[in-house]
Amino acid sequence: MTSLTSIAGPLLMGAVFGYLLQQGKVTSCNVIENQFRLRDFTVLKVMGTAIVVGGIGVLLLVDTGNTKYYVKDANMLAVALGAALFGIGMVVYGYCPGTALGAIASGSVHAAVGAFGMIVGAILYALSFDWVKAHILNVWALGKVRLPDITGVPDGVWFVALAIGAGAFFFWVEASESRAGRLRG
Secondary structure, eight states: OHHHHHHHHOOOOOHHHHHHHHHEEEEEHHHHHHHTTTOOHHHHHHHHHHHHHHHHHHHHHHHHHHHHHOOOOBBBBHOOOOOOOHHHHHHHHHHHHHHHHHHHHHTOHHHHHHHHHHHHHHHHHHHHHHHHHHHHHTTTTSSSOOOOHHHHEEEEHHHHHHHHHHHHHHHHHHHHHHHHHHHHH
């Protein structure tokens, strides 16, 4: 029974995640491309909501003793380079990895072709990892730290600030989109 739930649980969660991506309209490359053109903020709204809700959920799980943080090394050069490559890839491809899988599930052929490129990129990264480890991962490496550790500001304050910032950003985006709609219409 355990092996069945270890397979069925993730499949069910993946299907629900894909369905929610589809309902949020972020499996459309047009929505993602228009995010980068500053014409459609759907992606930021969906991801911002996910980050705030997920962050608060993790905070509650940690505070209640149901889990603990697993902190990876903060290798800032690697993060900066990875973020730049991810952003460029997302603009060129029109998807992030999760939305690409959702688009593939809804029948997008170009998303499937791009997913092949992601697989090739992952293989190339694995093959070059020794070089990356020697020349990139040890540059600007801060160790296992988190923002609360560096700043002395408690986790709860960070999450409240994140939620308030996201709420203010969402309010601004909605007001801007409403104003732009009135100007067009």
